[in-house]
Amino acid sequence: MEKLAILGVGESLKNFDWDSDYEVWGLNHHQDKFKRYDLWFDLHKQEKIEGIITQANFPFEEVYKLRRIPIEGRTIVNHRYFASSMSYMLAYAILKGYEEILFAGCDFDCADEKRTKQRECLEQWIAFAQGRGIKIKVIVGSPLCSETGQYIR
Structure with missing residues (x-):
């Protein structure tokens, strides 16, 4: 079974077992919070990334190789509701055929309207994945x- 962990840096990340057999995907400028990762995403504009991620700490070619993730135009994923990097990551994982996806540190636990919309979007993608038969797990504490x-009523 192909198992994937999509990790953010929220409080629940502390409950992730780094010795598990999950493939690990991370994002943005948080490499220092990860003990290991298999794939790294940063979908922000290049100007923003260049101030944070440099050739010295992470090769640009690795950061940009997923810039054009082939999601649009696929019959499996035929809509464009992506309010955050994590929703895009999940759509890509669906296309890649993962059978189990664990979320840890993807808490969006704040009253900020932007984060609320990002969480709602990710939760809709989670429901979409479940509807396709993908086993979804959310780490304890998230x-x-x-x-x-x-x-x-």
Whole structure:
């Protein structure tokens, strides 16, 4: 079974088992918070990246090789709702055929409207993945996909 961990740097990252057999994907300028990773994403504009990621600490060719992730135009993923890098990463993982995807550190745990929209977008992509039969796990301690209880009137 192909297993992937999509990791952010939220509080729940501390619960991730770095010795697990998950392939690890990380993002943005947080390499120092990761014990290991297999693939790194930074989908920000080059001007923003250049001030943070340099040739000395991370080769540009590695950062940019996923700049044009082949998602658009695929029948499997036929819409353009990407409010964050993580939603794009999940869509790419769906295309790559991962059977299990774990989220850790993807907490979006703040009252900021932008982060709320990013979390909602990721949760919709998670539901899409589940609808395709992909096993989704959210690490203990993460508010991702949490609810206050079943709605009953």
